[in-house]
Amino acid sequence: MIDLAAAAACVIALLGIGFRLHQVRGTRPAAGTLYLVAFALCMAVAMAALSPSASAAAHGRPPWALALGLAGGELKIAAQGFLALLALSVEPPRRGRKLMIRQAIGTLTVMAAGAAAFLLAHPTPATGGLYVDPPGRPTLTCYNALFTAHATWCLAVFLLLIGRAARQVEDRLLRTGLRLVLAGAAVGLVWAVLSIGPLLDALTTGHQLTREDRVSATASVLALTLGIGGATLTAWAGLPARPLRRLRAWYRYRRLAPLWAALRTAVPEIAFDAAGAAGGHRLSTDAEFALYRRVIEIRDGQLALRAHLRPEIAERAAAEATR
Template identity: 40%
Template structure:
């Protein structure tokens, strides 16, 4: 299992590093991308040499095993150095050569000190361990501690620059990639800190394991996966983003169903495509279906204008106590539609001569940006009020009561004491006030 994780992490690093190096060739290439490639290639090679099966095969030749172990260690230090160069490039894309040269000198000094400590330790290599005599334990422990300290410092520098960039970056794929890189830095720090168990082992018993253990291999693979994903987020984000957009559009399409269905029952002509199967669009067609549904709802709204009731605003205001958590404009819009549907069902137009009321202007909702997303968000609020608002339910009851009273009084003939313009309808009911309580 440790072998699999080591080779998996190495594959992520090497493929990504080679790919980035190939696409960033040229004098004008982004220096940060070149440094990222250097980090990935160095770390990928180090993981290959550190895989348990590779170290076991190399241990047959003690001289070669010791040399490869030192090279593996230094490859990791070089990878950390590239991270500092990445942070330097992120801080200032046009950073001068002096700053980069200073980091290179620091990395070179760290590598030289690491080699000197390794040679001073005079380690003996066995099939699975690197061991030293009691008098050289300090050198081997310092060798391991230097690696952990330098790696942690490099990762801290990178994480700080990434955090600054995240705060300045608008939400989107780039910001997602930066967050993944920050997670990679966090797991990389944990991976580096795991080396401290070697320091304890060096000081206490004078030896350390050569290959990667299970925990170290897992942390390395996770770091590789997150780093690769973060650096390529803008490439794979669009491919993965499409299903997410489809699911979101389908959910919104279904959420508008109650309002659309109520309009469609009274106004079936609003359906641009009357096919029944299209009421359940597949995910790839969900965005287009949502766009069409928004248009159909607006068409239904326009078709209901002759049935808009002038008293809806007053009724809604009287019943708004139960809707303090809702947008009052959305509640008024939903109540207007609900009342118009009741009038349409009863055949009570509000714009003709002898109508129960004067046709009012449509309620003016707050300005909505002319985008499908903004229109959908507004209609979702209206739909929620249409199905769940107590004020809208009260308006429905008032209109139904007025319709019932109108029908009863109309059956009495012209001799009844009706309101002007509505034979047989009492004035209070014609005004739409409905029953008064309290």
């Protein structure tokens, strides 16, 4: 079950990366896009490194087991840093640049100090985790405290800045996407706060999991689903409605055919091309564009015939429409 959740988190993150890169293909991606891709990539690799399958593969090989645990934690710290940088990228350029430099330095410092504390604790691999003798437990606790404090800080910055930006957005779809992203960050913040329990367990017992547990894997899947889904909502939300829009355009195109044919008989030059003039009922592969073109041709025909209309016709048509 945990392996399935970890695999789902990896797949969600990788799909989000692919979809986002597909959106910006052919253009220079913005800094926010790069931070989003880096966050998702770090989380995907971290979930793979901390999965039960990876832990089982490293069983009996102490250096590999410790390396996987350390790498997974370091990648999660990096992902948290990229998330904070993503939030800071919405700040005014001058102020945001300074804050982003400080955040990058802070994240790198936490990664270096965390790795040093992890190694200085002299952990030994245990089943699905590691064990630290009493002299090294305070050092391991420092590593856990750095991880938890950094995660809490980055998620709080993200919630504060993106929440403030979301309140200023008028587009409903974009605002909904930002709210989904904020919900994912809130899940991550709750998970970071709850990780204080395992931190205290490591201090008192010396045992700590290096692979994902059920709560952590579930929180990761939920947070990534909400975050990646919200970040790409504006791109994929319209896909299910596209066939309906085409069908509606095709129906309106057909309904306008008699009027178009009558005007085209009276004013042949309204047709944009010979194919359109010859096949009045021939529909382009793009129904919405075909409808747009037909409406323009009808308007052109009305303008061309305006000189032949009696003045009272407009009033009579308006009265009939009102009735």
